[in-house]
Amino acid sequence: MLSKKAKYGINALLFLAQREGNEPVPIHRIADSENIPSKFLEGILLVLRKAGILGSKKGPSGGYYLLKERSEVNLAHVMRLFDGPIALLPCVTYKYYERCEECKDEESCGIRDLFLQLRNETVELLKASTLEDLLQREQRLLQDPTDQE
Numbered sequence: 001m002l003s004k005k006a007k008y009g010i011n012a013l014l015f016l017a018q019r020e021g022n023e024p025v026p027i028h029r030i031a032d033s034e035n036i037p038s039k040f041l042e043g044i045l046l047v048l049r050k051a052g053i054l055g056s057k058k059g060p061s062g063g064y065y066l067l068k069e070r071s072e073v074n075l076a077h078v079m080r081l082f083d084g085p086i087a088l089l090p091c092v093t094y095k096y097y098e099r100c101e102e103c104k105d106e107e108s109c110g111i112r113d114l115f116l117q118l119r120n121e122t123v124e125l126l127k128a129s130t131l132e133d134l135l136q137r138e139q140r141l142l143q144d145p146t147d148q149e
Contacts, residue, residue, distance in 0.1 A: 006038045006082035009044045010134075013053070013078065015132040017070045024056065024063030044082075051081055070135065076126035086126065087119040094123075 011034045019047060024062055027045065031038040045064050048054040055067045066073070079086060090098035090113050091106060 001078065005040075005044055006079050008041065009048060009078055010075065010104060012036065012041060012064075013048065013066070013131055014046060014134060016054070016064065016066050017073075017135060022065045024061065024065045026050070028062040030064070047081055048078075051077075053078070054105050062125055070128050070132040073131045074127045075129045076123055076133075079126060084129045085097075087115065088117045092116040094119075109113055 012030050014029050015034055019025065027038055027041055027097045029045045030036070030045075036043075036044075043065065045054060045056070049056055049064070051067055053066070053073055054064050056062065056064050057068065076086065085093035085096040087096075089091040089112065090096065091103065091109075091112050098105070100112070106112055
């Protein structure tokens with residue numbers, strides 16, 4: 001399940017991605033628009049800044065802005081920043097592998113094989129889904145709510 005941090009992070013990124021230009025946006029404006037508690041959002045934006053997705057400017061005209069193009073920020077990367085592995089089993093994760101205690105033989109485990117396929121397909125879909133793609137989906141759905149691709 002997607003954590004609130006990851007969901008709020010994606011929503012904040014989408015808010016910034018919708019804006020023309022690269023003017024910094026104050027935290028309170030993002031928080032108010034996206035209905036995210038300001039203090040919670042501060043930590044989320046800091047993670048995104050440390051990951052090189054956002055830049056920030058201090059002072060009265062300060063705030064956060066996208067450092068990368070909308071088409072360069074994919075959901076797999078953002079989700080991993082907040083939630084760690086995307087896989088549902090530890091034995092199929094890419095960076096966080098752990099052997100399952102109850103597994104007798106990973107090579108012939110049908111459960112592992114299925115969840116490895118699920119992880120691979122999920123990761124590929126999330127890597128291909130960028131902020132640009134999400135904005136286009138929203139536009140398409142606004143124009144035709146029955147279009148659920």
